[in-house]
Amino acid sequence: MNRAMLDLWVGAFVALGFAALMFLAMQVADVSSEGTRGATITLYARFDDIGGLKVKAPVKSAGVVVGRVTAIRFDPNVYQAEVEMRVSAAYPFPKDTIAAILTSGLLGEQYIGLAAGADVEMLEDGDRIQMTQSALVLEKLIGQFLFNQAADGGGK
């Protein structure tokens, strides 16, 4: 095996290795769509109950991903969860936008859904979304259902 062939093979091997890494980065981990492309603004929202929401969960509006959840904290002053999210600056939302924690599918992952309001002023970097809707917790829902059943039964 002469020197040139050796170099060629090793070069091809190294190139293949890096191509594999690129594939893993681009196609499998999808670095480019992590969060959102381009400039983002940070928004905050307080929820009574975030259910199973996790950091890096998508923020969607009308089903389209417009941002990501970047941090979740517990605020001991108001006993609520404070969610920090980065939303693409390309999509300005009105000030009276409603943030709700929704679930994709019956048992799917939870995400934040933004429903745009009608205000003429837009949310800016660092703003807080005032109107929020907590996650549906199945146990609470069942509890409420049973309670209503019992109330109905008692009325008869």
Added chain:
Amino acid sequence: MIRLLRALGRLTVDGVWQVGFATRFLFVMLRHSGPSFARFSLTIRELYFSGVLSLVIIVVSGAFVGMVLGLQGYDTLQRFGSESALGSIVALSLLRELGPVVAALLFASRAGSAVTAEIGLMKATEQLTAMDMMAVNPIARVVAPRFWGGVLSMPLLAAIFSTVGVIGGWFIGVVVIGVDNGTFWSQMANSVDFREDVMNGVVKSFVFGWAVSLIAVFQGYDCTPTAEGVSRAITKTVVYSSLTVLALDFILTSFMYIGK
């Protein structure tokens, strides 16, 4: 009784002595690593032997591991009606565990054993001593390039293994079984994090590359210079590096994913 205790004592002393010798050997090798980078053609030759020639076994086993993951993952997931998560299962198990670990095991038995055999035979035929006589340091000339060839090719082989595995899983899941193509990739991209999963896999395979290459060159250099000694050294290389890889994998995993 006394004899039993003595045997136990000898076993312990020998073990500790070997670990110490291997550590000193590592530092000596690192100190004499200059030539393997200054005269990079030495290392390129080793990259060819341990990297390029391992490609076939890595690609073939990667494809089969990925296809089996596709089949088994689908079989389990469809019981819960969540076949759409097939992409994440295949990608996560390959990137986090199977890619680095299986690639390292294959690497140890394919390339590590060859390195041990080569160095051991050089020692048995007194080529290493001859080099020493000619004022050529055998560690700098023979051992260090083989070590660095292994260290450099291991992460690349693991990345190729994972990639081929993902494609194998995609082939079974999407082409053969008929999971939706878009769901497969988007679920995968949603659950795989670049730093958390891809880079941690690369770090793992890098560590395994160090461990396997060190064991391979050390066993070759340390072997008894007879035919039997060389064959025992090769067996030791494969056994020790497999055990080391599995143990290191447990330690690394517990630090990377559980300890936070």
